[in-house]
Amino acid sequence: MKSLIILVLCFFIVSIQAKSSSARLHLDDDVNKAAQSIIFSPSDCKYGCDFFDDANWIGGQVPTAGQNIIIDYSATQIIGQQYIYAKSQISGLTFNITSKINVNTIIFQLSQSSKIGALFSIGSDVELYPDTVLVVNEYVWFDDGQFNIDSNAELISFGNTIFGPDTTIFLNSTASLSTHSQAEIFGNVLGPHGMLEFFGNSSLVGSAFQVGVVVFNSTFQITKSSGQVSVLQSTNGVLAITASSVFVSTVNVQQTITLAQLTGFDISSVQSTNYIGYLTSDQSSAVQVTGGALTTFYSVQLNGQTFVNNATTLFGNGYISILKVYNSNPQTNLILTNVAIDQFLAQPGVQSPFVVEIQGSTSITTFNAENVQVFVSPSGTLNFTNSEVTLGTKAQISANGEGATIVFNDTMLVGGSVITFSSGAFGAIFESDVNAPIYVTDPETTVSVTGDYTIFTQIEVVNGASLVVGDGQLVVTKFLYVWDASSVLLNLSTLVTNYAVTPIFAEDSIKFSKDSKLIVQSPVKGIAVGTVYYAIASPSNIALTQFQFNPSNPNPNLPVTMKSITVGGIDYTTFSFKTK
Secondary structure (H helix, E strand, O other), X not given: OHHHHHHHHHHHHHHHXXXXXXXXXXXXXXXXXXXXEEEEOOOOOOOOEEOOOHHHEOOOOOOOOOOEEEEEOOOOOOOOOEEEEEOOOOEOOEEEEEOOOOOOOEEEXXXXXXXXXXXXXXXXXXEEOOOOEEXXXXXXXXXXXXXXXXXXXXXXEOOEEEEOOOEEEEEOOOOEEXXXXXXXXXXXXXXXXXXXXXXXXXEEEOOEEEEEEEEEOOEEEEEOOEEEXXXXXXXXXXXXEEOOEEEEEEEEEEEEEEEEOOOEEEEEOOOOEEXXXXXXXXXXXXXXXXXXXXXXXXXXXXXXXXXEEOOOEEEEEEEEEEEEEEOOOOOXXXXXXXXXXXXXXXXXXXXXXXXEEEEOEEEEEEEEEOOEEEEEOOOOEEEEEOOEEEEOOOOEEEEEOOOOEEEEEOOEEEEOOEEEEEOOOEEEXXXXXXXXXXXXXXXXXXXXXXXOEEEEEEXXXXXXXXXXXXXXXXXXXXXXXXXXXXXXXXXXXXXXXXXXXXXXXXXXXXXXOOOOEEEEEEOOOOOOOOOOEEEEEEOOOOEOOEEEEEEOOOOOOOOEEEEEEEEOOEEEEEEEEOOO
């Protein structure tokens, strides 16, 4: 890679020189004089040489604007670091600086803000003193050296910029490197309080870096690199991280971040707020969020593993393959908005319940959570379809508010202390095995059960709420209690005449308060007079005083009668019709 870069640059420089040679055929003598190369006399400068001393230049004259300067120690026998300093402003020069690597490194020191044409350096160091700005208009090529930018100093490059693989860029406090065209950094960057600004396409390749602030507004690539960034920021740019490890304290990227090829992307904050417009990762890459006031991923497509450690985090609009949550801080929570998750694994501390808030429509296929509290917000939906849900003994799931919905569809749920529906929430349960207590708690709230066979542990319907059971059978392994003017509605397309498939069977008991009722609703037209129809059953005596039948076309000539019968030690609530 390095040899290829050098070959390309050499071709680039030769092309420029060839064009310059052709152009000189048409220029007058004054222009010829201005375009010639001015050579620095390679004397021993270990104690410092003044760039503006005429005696230091072959020909005895300091170069002027528009000229190429050559400072070349590569063929000399001089040993040791060579210091060349410029204490006045430099304007319009093209720099070519070459040292014999590790033998006589040139250290060029600039202490006044300057504007030059181009900078080409191999084996040498450049130092910008504090408060110094160096503007390079054409290009920067820098390799086998150190580029030191002191406090409040800045390098601004408007042309293509390349820092080779044997380069180190030092950014001191408030120092910055700003590039406005294509930039490639193959070396290392050290500046925990400095800034990198990329306004053109840019890349870090094979780099180790520690930077205070990175701002990019075009395509930014980090490849085969590792490092830390305190603040990562972009409004219009996109970031691709490949085969790298990147740690970020604060991130605000409005567009896309893509992770690939075993990349690790770690957001570790204390109190900062982070935002990423769209984050995508392949199966081999991992995302980790640790701490922080709130980290928002507006859209995601995360095919690898995602870790959340004691962090308040929002994932929205997309897909997560594996989400692992570790929490010991009761002040943190997770917000899911329109996300499909294959595996959700939460292992929070026993004393610190972890809160998950569901907004929009979210589905989870495998949900394994210890001490978790899941809240479905108004108009939100938590969808368990073909899912396996395992909850700890203190875990809770609740839907609260108008339109808040929980769906169990062909799902097995084990554990958990309670599942609650309240304040206009809705539960839709189809052929599932829900081994947790269910509470339905107010007049605007309904839980609907359909399908051939569904199992609940226990159900309490209170304060005017409704339980609706469709065709099929609901089996309650403990009890069904209906209190405080609440109701159970059997919404049947066909009335049941076989006691073995009674719509509701509770293995412990069924109890209705005196102001609660059982309603059977059916569109059946051909009701058989005198036939016994089965509604609910339990081994214990069923306490029920209010019964109502609602056919689609009420027939006052066929009044309904409720009756309790016992068959094989099971108490059945039945009903039948007779003619007046």
